[in-house]
Amino acid sequence: MIQEKLREKAKELLSKKEVDLIIGFSEWTLPLRTTPVFIRTPEGTESLAWNSFCENNLATYLHKFGRFKVGIVVKGCDARSVVALSLEKRFPNHRPLLIGVPCQRMVDRKKVKKAVKGEILQAVEQGDLLVVKGEDFEVTLKRDDFLYSVCRSCTHRTPNQADFLIGDPVEEFPLDEAHPDVSEFEGKTPEERWGSFEKEISRCIRCYACREACPMCYCTECFVDSTRPKWIEKSLSPSDLAFYHIVRAYHQTGRCSGCGACERACPMDIRLTHLTQKLNQEVKDLYGFETGIQPEVPPPLSTFHPEDEQGFIK
Ligand code: SF4
Ligand code: SF4
Numbered sequence: 001m002i003q004e005k006l007r008e009k010a011k012e013l014l015s016k017k018e019v020d021l022i023i024g025f026s027e028w029t030l031p032l033r034t035t036p037v038f039i040r041t042p043e044g045t046e047s048l049a050w051n052s053f054c055e056n057n058l059a060t061y062l063h064k065f066g067r068f069k070v071g072i073v074v075k076g077c078d079a080r081s082v083v084a085l086s087l088e089k090r091f092p093n094h095r096p097l098l099i100g101v102p103c104q105r106m107v108d109r110k111k112v113k114k115a116v117k118g119e120i121l122q123a124v125e126q127g128d129l130l131v132v133k134g135e136d137f138e139v140t141l142k143r144d145d146f147l148y149s150v151c152r153s154c155t156h157r158t159p160n161q162a163d164f165l166i167g168d169p170v171e172e173f174p175l176d177e178a179h180p181d182v183s184e185f186e187g188k189t190p191e192e193r194w195g196s197f198e199k200e201i202s203r204c205i206r207c208y209a210c211r212e213a214c215p216m217c218y219c220t221e222c223f224v225d226s227t228r229p230k231w232i233e234k235s236l237s238p239s240d241l242a243f244y245h246i247v248r249a250y251h252q253t254g255r256c257s258g259c260g261a262c263e264r265a266c267p268m269d270i271r272l273t274h275l276t277q278k279l280n281q282e283v284k285d286l287y288g289f290e291t292g293i294q295p296e297v298p299p300p301l302s303t304f305h306p307e308d309e310q311g312f313i314k
């Protein structure tokens with residue numbers, strides 16, 4: 001069983017002092033959820049969990065533990081983020097050891113909650129099924145009908161970059177066409193695209209939960225907080241909202257692993273991955289590059305060669 005093997009490997013790494021700390025997932029008090037856990041003793045590894053609710057991209061916590069030798073549990077997308085961060089020289093002291101788990105795709109609890117009437121008190125996975133119980137109901141759902149949309153189109157579920165792989169690699173195929181939202185967006189006229197973008201971001205309250213959840217947002221001072229120079233006002237005006245979202249998306253170009261953590265963190269259900277997936281697709285089409293797949297290849301927008309194609313500035 002994956003969870004047992006994961007605990008064994010984590011315990012071994014801590015016992016042999018190959019790492020000071022394991023970052024992984026643990027069960028939580030609420031159903032359909034796990035919580036990040038930070039383990040320093042071999043005995044503590046008994047709290048590690050693995051299930052379809054291990055959705056967080058744990059790479060975001062690596063910035064806080066730069067001085068330590070860290071072992072981190074990663075899915076395909078998380079491993080890609082760690083590789084991207086490594087290329088940005090974020091781990092000058094110790095490169096994290098990646099304990100990879102081929103991902104079964106993660107369950108979107110909001111979709112599950114919509115499918116049942118009443119408060120969910122317990123949710124148990126049984127193979128491909130999800131048994132959900134409340135005070136006066138019990139329903140059995142097909143797990144694959146309740147997946148996150150980014151997970152449905154994911155084609156990098158196996159963390160091939162991992163130092164240790166727990167379980168067998170999975171077959172890489174999307175359940176949906178790659179990024180269906182992008183195709184739909186591309187089918188619109190420029191005016192329609194701007195209109196749908198403005199409408200989507202109009203709900204933004206600028207809480208920055210999306211920024212905090214993203215492993216690639218680690219600047220000491222974000223451009224939205226800077227006062228010297230001041231790049232953006234603190235308002236919710238359409239122009240300030242558009243500025244935040246466009247700059248955020250462009251900062252992710254060639255760096256985003258498509259994990260969807262930003263979108264899951266948003267309290268206003270804003271479809272943040274519309275823009276980032278579109279930019280990911282552009283980078284793939286133009287440069288054949290996907291974030292964090294080849295550990296030695298830096299993102300195209302971080303490199304310059306005199307012979308680069310420059311037709312776009314003529
Ligand atoms: S994006 Fe891919 S690797 Fe990441 S959680 Fe979803 S299916 Fe798993
Ligand atoms: S999490 Fe949502 S509401 Fe908060 S800043 Fe990001 S997009 Fe806006």
Ligand code: SF4
Binds near residue numbers: 213276
């Ligand atoms: S921008 Fe969103 S999808 Fe991309 S790496 Fe950050 S959290 Fe993940």
